Amino acid sequence: MDNLERKVTKIGNSYGITFPLELLKEAGISYGDNVRLELKDGKIVLYKKEEVRLPEGVDNDFMDVLNDVIKEHDVAFKGLVDK
Numbered sequence: 001m002d003n004l005e006r007k008v009t010k011i012g013n014s015y016g017i018t019f020p021l022e023l024l025k026e027a028g029i030s031y032g033d034n035v036r037l038e039l040k041d042g043k044i045v046l047y048k049k050e051e052v053r054l055p056e057g058v059d060n061d062f063m064d065v066l067n068d069v070i071k072e073h074d075v076a077f078k079g080l081v082d083k
Contacts, residue, residue, distance in 0.1 A: 004020065004023065006018060006019075027046075027048065028048055029048050033048055033049070034048075034049040034051075035047060035048055035049055036048075036049045
């Protein structure tokens, strides 16, 4: 697919960009999918967010708390890898 240009438009208090359907199909993204945005070297990178099925008995709230703990103690956890 060739380079495409789009204009940033205002949507309420936010801004948005439309994507051609062909591009989304090629990327495996469809209406209602969750996507993740990252800023890498001054460029915006868009990823389809893969859905993760949690084991039975593990809910999203637990995973949110666990993620917060991991972020808070990231340096300590990385230090343990070398031990």
